Amino acid sequence: MNSNERRMKLILMLQQSTKRLTVNDIAEKFNVSRRTVFRDFNSLSEMNVPVTWDKHKGYGIMRGYKVPPLMFTSRELATILVGLNFVKSQVDKTMVEDARGVELKIKEVLPGELKSLMETLEERTVVDPFLNYGPEKKEGGNWYLVSTATSENKQLQFSYLSKSTGEVTERKIDPYLLVFYRDHWNVIGWSHKRDDFRNFVLDRMSQVKILDETFTPKPDIDVEALIFRFGGKSHLIKVDVSEPVLRRFKSNLPTKIIRQKEIKPNLFRLEFNFDNLEFINSWLLQFGNNIKVVYPENLIEKRIDLLNNMIDSTR
Numbered sequence: 001m002n003s004n005e006r007r008m009k010l011i012l013m014l015q016q017s018t019k020r021l022t023v024n025d026i027a028e029k030f031n032v033s034r035r036t037v038f039r040d041f042n043s044l045s046e047m048n049v050p051v052t053w054d055k056h057k058g059y060g061i062m063r064g065y066k067v068p069p070l071m072f073t074s075r076e077l078a079t080i081l082v083g084l085n086f087v088k089s090q091v092d093k094t095m096v097e098d099a100r101g102v103e104l105k106i107k108e109v110l111p112g113e114l115k116s117l118m119e120t121l122e123e124r125t126v127v128d129p130f131l132n133y134g135p136e137k138k139e140g141g142n143w144y145l146v147s148t149a150t151s152e153n154k155q156l157q158f159s160y161l162s163k164s165t166g167e168v169t170e171r172k173i174d175p176y177l178l179v180f181y182r183d184h185w186n187v188i189g190w191s192h193k194r195d196d197f198r199n200f201v202l203d204r205m206s207q208v209k210i211l212d213e214t215f216t217p218k219p220d221i222d223v224e225a226l227i228f229r230f231g232g233k234s235h236l237i238k239v240d241v242s243e244p245v246l247r248r249f250k251s252n253l254p255t256k257i258i259r260q261k262e263i264k265p266n267l268f269r270l271e272f273n274f275d276n277l278e279f280i281n282s283w284l285l286q287f288g289n290n291i292k293v294v295y296p297e298n299l300i301e302k303r304i305d306l307l308n309n310m311i312d313s314t315r
Contacts, residue, residue, distance in 0.1 A: 004114050005073055006030055007040050011049060014061045022058040047111055072110075077118055078125075080106070085127040092185065092203065095143055142208045143178065146187050150175040155211040156189070161204040169193075173200070174215040177226055181254055188226050190215075197226060224256070234273040237280065238295040241268050245290040254283070269294065281306055 013029070014021065026037045041059070044051050050062035072080070087099035103122070107115055149156045153174075160171045173189035176197075180186075184201055191198040241249050243266035250257060250270075259271040274280045281302045284291055293300050 002073075003040070003043075004111050006032070007043055007111060008072070010040055011044065011061075014051065014059060017060070020054060020058040020060045025058070043111060047109075072114065074114065074117055077110075077114060078121055081118060081121045081125055082127060085122070085125055089128045090185075092143060095185075098144075142205070143185055143202055145208050145210055146175060146202065146205075147178055149210045150178060150187070152210075153214050153217065155213045155215055156187075156208065157211055158200075158205045158208040160200060161206070163201075163204065171200070172211070173198070174217075176217065176221070177223065179227060190218075197221075227256075234275050235277060235296060235299070236271065237274055237293075237299060238269060238271050239284070240292040240294055241270055241287070242266060242290040243268065245287050249287060249291070254280075277302060 010026065010030075013026070023034050023037050026040075027034050030037075041051060052060050052062055054060075084099045084103055088096050090096060103118075107118060110118060146156065148154075155172060156175050157170070157172045159168050161168050172192040173187070174192075175187050175189040177188045178185060179188060179199075184203060187200050187202060187205075188197060189200070190196070240263065246268055253272065255272050255274050257270050257272050259269075261269055263269045277299050281299060284293070284303070285306070293303050
């Protein structure tokens with residue numbers, strides 16, 4: 001146990017103890033010398049922890065004072081930083097601001113060495129630079145309200161902007177899941193308008209309100225079914241993928257692979273279901289000639305049309 005971790009545990013020990021603790025009690029608990037205990041108390045004093053002392057009874061913490069139970073190792077702190085940096089890379093402005101607020105609160109209660117480590121990690125750890133330094137941050141669909149309604153099984157009401165028509169409609173849903181797809185957040189829920197499960201992009205939601213009405217989640221629905229089989233007609237798609245891009249293809253594909261087999265050395269046939277052929281046709285372009293669409297025929301035709309249009313537009 002390093003000194004920072006021991007001091008954090010000492011704070012909790014003093015906070016939770018029903019009686020005062022002597023130096024010998026603490027030294028025995030942590031298997032350290034009395035001198036080390038005194039050094040720890042000096043460090044707590046520098047952190048403005050209100051430690052009290054009675055020459056007859058020993059050490060305690062000022063009555064009524066609550067110390068946040070933060071007790072991070074350097075590894076745990078690094079993990080937290082990676083998570084916060086991921087949140088800060090999002091395009092949702094309010095989510096980024098919330099992540100920065102969490103960082104500030106953690107820094108306020110960390111001892112000097114861990115605070116310095118946190119600041120260094122923050123400067124030198126970048127998660128998803130294309131998102132972090134790319135698109136301008138924008139207001140989203142209030143992820144906190146959506147997550148609250150989801151956790152409390154309360155219905156949501158909001159205005160929704162259709163990407164295809166530009167029309168704004170009023171929606172009411174039973175929210176089931178918050179899901180992150182590559183660069184945007186979505187809520188999957190039971191649409192009262194469509195009488196079926198639908199996916200809604202948070203940054204196209206406005207005037208979001210939690211209603212008083214609660215709902216009972218359907219017992220026969222699991223998370224995987226909601227994510228990969230919700231809403232709309234699904235198309236079976238088969239593509240041949242070259243080994244050099246296989247890992248990137250699988251990790252970024254916005255659906256679940258249902259079958260994979262090696263059809264020749266370094267060439268794999270993958271099968272998956274997807275409901276939007278226009279979207280998946282554009283998405284496949286990033287892999288160039290490392291992929292070949294095998295099925296369905298109408299996706300092959302869309303791919304040819306798209307490539308021809310791209311060529312014509314440059315003439």
